[in-house]
Amino acid sequence: MTDQSRKVLKVLGDTAGEFLQGLVTNDIDNLKDGLVYSALLTPQGKLITDFFLVPTDDGILIDVDASAAAGLLQRLSLYKLRAKIELETTDIPVSRGLDDMPQTAFIDPRNPSLGWRDYSGAPSQTSVNWDDIYVAACIPRFGIELTSDSYILEAGFERLNGVDFRKGCYVGQEVTARMKHKTELRKGLVTVDIVGNAAPGTPIEAGGKAVGTLYTQSGTKAIAYLRFDRATPEMKAGSAQISWSKPDAKE
Numbered sequence: 001m002t003d004q005s006r007k008v009l010k011v012l013g014d015t016a017g018e019f020l021q022g023l024v025t026n027d028i029d030n031l032k033d034g035l036v037y038s039a040l041l042t043p044q045g046k047l048i049t050d051f052f053l054v055p056t057d058d059g060i061l062i063d064v065d066a067s068a069a070a071g072l073l074q075r076l077s078l079y080k081l082r083a084k085i086e087l088e089t090t091d092i093p094v095s096r097g098l099d100d101m102p103q104t105a106f107i108d109p110r111n112p113s114l115g116w117r118d119y120s121g122a123p124s125q126t127s128v129n130w131d132d133i134y135v136a137a138c139i140p141r142f143g144i145e146l147t148s149d150s151y152i153l154e155a156g157f158e159r160l161n162g163v164d165f166r167k168g169c170y171v172g173q174e175v176t177a178r179m180k181h182k183t184e185l186r187k188g189l190v191t192v193d194i195v196g197n198a199a200p201g202t203p204i205e206a207g208g209k210a211v212g213t214l215y216t217q218s219g220t221k222a223i224a225y226l227r228f229d230r231a232t233p234e235m236k237a238g239s240a241q242i243s244w245s246k247p248d249a250k251e
Contacts, residue, residue, distance in 0.1 A: 001124055002093035007069035008054075008119065009062040010092075011076075013085035016060050020053065023079055023171050025152060027164040031055040035106040035117060037162040039152055040075060045175025047150040048075060050142055050162065054106070054119060061119060063094055065142040079171075094118075097125030110160040111137045135218040138191045144200060145189055145215045145223055153179045154188040154225075187212075187227050194222045196240035204242055206235040214242070 011020060021028040026038035036053040049068035054061035064072055069089065076087055096108070098115035102122040108114035113133050115125075133139070140146045140155050153176060157163045165180060179185070194217055204212045204224060212226035214237040224242065235242040 001126060002095045002121070003124055005066055006063055006094040007066040008090045008092040008094060009064065009069060009073055009076075010056075010059050010088050010090050011062065011085055012059040012088070013083070015083055016085050019080070019083045019085050020060060021167070022169065023076070024053070025157065025163040025170060025172070025176070026053070026161075027167040028053065028060075029167075030164075031060065035109050037109045037160060039157065039162060040072065041152070041170075041172025041176070043171055045151060045172040045179070046148060047146055047152060047155070048072065048148070050146060050152075050157075052109075052117065061090075061092065063117065063119070068142055092119050093121050095122050095124040098128055099125045110139060110162070113137050114139065129218070131216055131218040135191060135216055135221045135223055138189055138223055140189055140223065141216070145225070151179060152176060154185055156189055186229060187225065189215075189223055189225050190244060192222055192224045192226075193220055193243040194237070194240050195220065195243075196238075198238040198240040202237040202240075204235050204237045206230060206232040211235055214240070 017028045024038040024040055026036050030036045031053060038053055039050040040048045042048060049064055049072050051062050051064040054063055073087060073089060095118045096115060101116040102118050104120040105116040105118035108117055138156060146155055152163055198214050200215045202214045203210060204214055209230055211230045212224055215223045231244055233243060233245055
């Protein structure tokens with residue numbers, strides 16, 4: 001069984017790499033080493049969608065959330081202008097797993113705990129609780145933690161190997177670079193402790209003030225987007241109790 005939540009686009013042509021290099025957040029040259037995790041941003045630096053770039057002999061594949069595929073294809077078509085490339089939607093299957101990696105598969109570049117991804121039709125490993133892994137490693141997903149309001153550095157893209165600060169210009173690069181060179185981020189995604197349950201999207205409050213939003217929960221852990229200046233060790237999301245300590249907090 002393959003991952004039906006994903007869709008694969010293809011960029012064909014001798015200048016496919018050059019075309020994408022001027023648009024996406026990561027360095028296309030890294031395709032020589034395997035998958036490249038990246039994103040396309042608005043000129044204002046906000047996320048359009050994230051994706052994996054996949055090297056092939058006759059072009060570059062784009063492994064993207066199925067709900068974002070049509071919009072991404074349309075946006076890339078707008079940027080195409082006179083570039084000598086072709087864009088197409090494919091029926092290439094996506095599979096993933098943590099077990100023995102197929103010879104045709106690639107290591108997921110975001111985090112070692114995420115295993116492998118494959119585009120040859122190999123079956124996915126079905127006995128994996130992916131939410132456990134996403135929450136433990138604070139891995140955001142498109143349509144849940146990643147939205148059109150997301151800035152990639154607040155979403156952890158530097159930690160997830162999804163952005164390169166030496167590659168040169170790309171769409172949204174100026175805003176992303178300014179955020180990088182701030183002394184510290186004031187907001188972002190973190191893994192928190194949770195007692196009780198609350199739906200994704202539930203506001204988090206502390207002392208009567210809005211602190212952030214709760215997202216994916218797995219057992220006693222969850223991913224949350226927090227304003228770090230308002231976050232306290234004890235917070236609430238609906239009836240659930242949220243606990244989080246700043247990494248630099250001193251006992």
